[in-house]
Amino acid sequence: xxxxxxxxxxxxxxxxxxxxxxxxxxxxxxxxxxxxxxxxxxxxxxxxxxxxxxxxxxxxxxxxxxxxxxxxxxxxxxxxxxxxxxxxxxxxxxxxxxxxxxxxxxxxxxxxxxxxxxxxxxxxxxxxxxxxxxxxxxxxxxxxxxxxxxxxxxxxxxxxxxxxxxxxxxxxxxxxxxxxxxxxxxxxxxxxxxxxxxxxxxxxxxxxxxxxxxxxxxxxxxxxxxxxxxxxxxxxxxxxxxxxxxxxxxxxxxxxxxxxxxxxxxxxxxxxxxxxxxxxxxxxxxxxxxxxxxxxxxxxxxxxxxxxxxxxxxxxxxxxxxxxxxxxxxxxxxxxxxxxxxxxxxxxxxxxxxxxxxxxxxxxxxxxxxxx
Numbered sequence: 001x002x003x004x005x006x007x008x009x010x011x012x013x014x015x016x017x018x019x020x021x022x023x024x025x026x027x028x029x030x031x032x033x034x035x036x037x038x039x040x041x042x043x044x045x046x047x048x049x050x051x052x053x054x055x056x057x058x059x060x061x062x063x064x065x066x067x068x069x070x071x072x073x074x075x076x077x078x079x080x081x082x083x084x085x086x087x088x089x090x091x092x093x094x095x096x097x098x099x100x101x102x103x104x105x106x107x108x109x110x111x112x113x114x115x116x117x118x119x120x121x122x123x124x125x126x127x128x129x130x131x132x133x134x135x136x137x138x139x140x141x142x143x144x145x146x147x148x149x150x151x152x153x154x155x156x157x158x159x160x161x162x163x164x165x166x167x168x169x170x171x172x173x174x175x176x177x178x179x180x181x182x183x184x185x186x187x188x189x190x191x192x193x194x195x196x197x198x199x200x201x202x203x204x205x206x207x208x209x210x211x212x213x214x215x216x217x218x219x220x221x222x223x224x225x226x227x228x229x230x231x232x233x234x235x236x237x238x239x240x241x242x243x244x245x246x247x248x249x250x251x252x253x254x255x256x257x258x259x260x261x262x263x264x265x266x267x268x269x270x271x272x273x274x275x276x277x278x279x280x281x282x283x284x285x286x287x288x289x290x291x292x293x294x295x296x297x298x299x300x301x302x303x304x305x306x307x308x309x310x311x312x313x314x315x316x317x318x319x320x321x322x323x324x325x326x327x328x329x330x331x332x333x334x335x336x337x338x339x340x341x342x343x344x345x346x347x348x349x350x351x352x353x354x355x356x357x358x359x360x361x362x363x364x365x366x367x368x369x370x371x372x
Contacts, residue, residue: 025107028049045110050105050106054081061075062121075091075092075118077125088332090116111333112331113329126324135319136320142156146273147274153165167269167322172268173320176263177260180222180291183256184218186252189243189244196221200237203223206223207223208297238256263290269320
């Protein structure tokens with residue numbers, strides 16, 4: 001009896017501690033600032049108010065079935081975007097319909113996620129959603145982070161000034177606006193690859209003709225064409241194109257088009273390097289490395305020891321993405337649960353304490369009687 005009572009006293013003590021919090025919540029401010037400075041590990045069973053952005057798109061709904069004479073209820077779980085997978089809010093629902101708007105202010109009891117009786121359901125839902133957190137960064141910020149790397153992870157400051165840590169499952173996408181353009185010449189307007197290449201060569205700029213033309217509608221070439229020459233080059237190619245009488249508008253097999261060439265290289269965060277002030281990584285199987293100008297001709301840019309090396313000045317944008325998973329050491333706020341609402345649990349805890357105390361007193365008295 002004493003052992004069972006002791007277990008119940010320990011298990012219910014969180015409610016007692018929360019009951020003693022008082023009527024004014026602890027203001028944690030903005031969720032982004034809270035995460036940036038590090039969440040206090042001692043916030044379990046604390047009456048708090050926190051402002052954050054709810055992730056309505058991936059909200060979860062959990063139905064608590066009635067038991068022990070109590071009515072069933074529905075709880076909605078929201079992830080706070082600023083917290084990644086470490087901050088959630090549990091909001092009681094009065095109807096089955098999911099609300100579409102939230103004020104972004106959450107007041108209630110903050111509890112450790114792993115201690116929530118519904119933790120398994122929360123983890124299953126949100127991990128199953130395969131949520132990805134995306135941020136933008138500058139090439140300079142990424143290069144600086146790579147210089148400070150310790151281990152496989154890196155911590156990058158995004159364009160909003162917020163830090164984001166990328167682990168082995170995170171991805172860095174390098175976006176490069178190539179100095180070359182793509183010239184697409186329709187197969188219905190140019191009767192052979194040779195005719196199409198002759199039209200491109202007549203522009204008078206370095207170009208590259210892929211040995212295999214995979215498109216069934218047009219021939220594709222890469223041309224080192226200055227920005228100021230693109231309009232006139234477009235006019236020359238259009239003049240060289242033969243337009244069939246039955247041609248349809250916006251048909252890529254007819255006419256010619258000059259298009260900017262932008263390449264994106266998604267790379268595991270653990271694979272990218274910043275040696276020598278340049279980005280280095282192993283490109284994907286279908287990635288195009290771009291071209292170098294040699295002897296007046298465009299040649300495919302060679303890899304260095306199997307890695308593509310890029311100057312930061314050639315990088316137009318950097319995209320950071322990491323998967324969001326539920327952190328058991330994170331927190332969930334039981335919205336609307338105030339300290340005074342735990343009075344019944346406190347009464348029960350006091351009764352158990354009395355029973356345990358009475359049993360301990362009886363045991364001590366019996367032990368002394370036997371010793372006498």
